[in-house]
Amino acid sequence: MSWERRRAWTPPPTSLAAAETGLEPDSALTLIELGAVFFCLGILGRLAGRIGLSPIPLYLLGGLFFGHGGLIELDGLDQFSEIASEIGVILLLLMLGLEYTAKELVTGLRQSWLAGVLDIVLNFTPGAVVALLLGWGPVGAMVMGGVTYISSSGIVAKVLTDLGRLGNRETPVVLSLLVFEDLAMAVYLPILTTVLAGASFVGGLQAVGISLVVVTVVLIIALRFGTVVSAVVDSKDREVFLLTVLGAALLVAGVAAAMQVSAAVGAFLLGIAISGATATTATRILEPLRDLFAAIFFVVFGLNTDPATIPPVLGFAVLLALITAITKIATGWWAARRHGVGRLGRARAGVALIARGEFSIVIAGLAVASGAVTGELAALATAYVLLTAVFGPVAARVVEPVMGWLQRTPRPQRLPAG
């Protein structure tokens, strides 16, 4: 469990001195290592694009490959990567918030809350149960439940787009489930932060109360005064705009963290409050930054996970992946059926939800960084996300032939062309 050694991040005392005296050997090493890591990630990303895969699992693998217990130890990266991966999480959540307007969130919540609750029950439980079986206690259960609950909206949206399913009838059902999950994150993350900080049951309840109130207030502000918030950060100048948005995000995240509401959630809520054309521009400008810092986040998570800890938990990871694939399919099937979608569409909806990704790693990352859970949890989460992030998109591709084979019913006669 070597990752524990580098857990606490201390501000680099030499950085100012280094700036004054030019590059020191240390920073040369950092540059070389950072460059090498980015370069390798670039190659991995290209490979992922070639085989139509999300780059996230490859970034994790890349992180495992280097780092503690891996082939090469990268010690020069500690200072930079700690804060960079935190910014990565903030940007991931900010962009997630930017994707949705407050109106979409409210209608999504209204339309899909029943399916959303089923989603929580079916998919949170397996992770929690396995964590308890492994003796990781209630905190571990809460973390693993979150890891297995949340689908990767990034991977799902990419798969739906790549397979030309945006116009399908089941797609809005899938998307509104994702909306529900993301909103659930806004409540879950603050609770998790409090619990990880070792708060009591009452403290946890307090966090739930605070986060519910904050989420509601932000939704109301975004619905009523979204244009005002947007006007504050908006600017015609790209550079000014970038600095304002990024500055606002880090400020809000920092304040949220200081209030124990989780930095990531602060950024998410800011994203929701920014709307309209401002949100579109912000998305375009921040996308490259998000890609960069999120990549660092995934790699750092992989770096801090000792590959040697994975084989002992691999069996559980496979078991969890199988069970939660089935529970996600059940969720999607049920939700799509409620909207009058046919059997094939229901299967497509369910399978689309299998992939877990960025947010499972965000949850596991928070837990590991707090030191409140065992290092095996990082290994299990890594293996689990790797499995589902690779298997999910593949399953989405083959679901139609498989369903056809399962049903073995002749296709309906072709109607005269219309």
Next chain:
Amino acid sequence: MKVDKTPLPGIGMRKDIVTSSGRRIGTVTQRDGETALIISRQDDPDACLVSIPLTADEAATLGNLLGAHQLVAQLTEEHRDLPGVNTRQFLVAGGSPFDGYRLGDTLMRTRTGTSVVAAMREGKVEPSPSPDFILLAGDLLIVVGTAEGLDAAADILSGG
């Protein structure tokens, strides 16, 4: 005609209609303005047979083609009792010599005896365009005249 508008949270909007033959046809417009034409599958109405990305130009032209079809049919119907009068539609193509010029510059009425009764642009109809109407590539002209006049008009529009 009822157009179903379905929001796709985080992605954009789907708008579609169900044809009398039971097929769903429509568009998916993403946040960044990217539009795709979607047509549902016959054996699985929930799914899409195709999802074809369209540029703004292509979408506008397609809209014109479909809209003009109806307009031409209507005019043909009205002229049924007048033998020798025909209605035809001409597309101002990308390489047309009149792209960016006034309708009057074509001298179509003088040279062929035909009249442009309507121009369609981005799905909107401009009835009886004046000689000052500026032609743009992608415009669809609805022209009335004799068969020979219309042939000559087609030559003018494409070759000058």
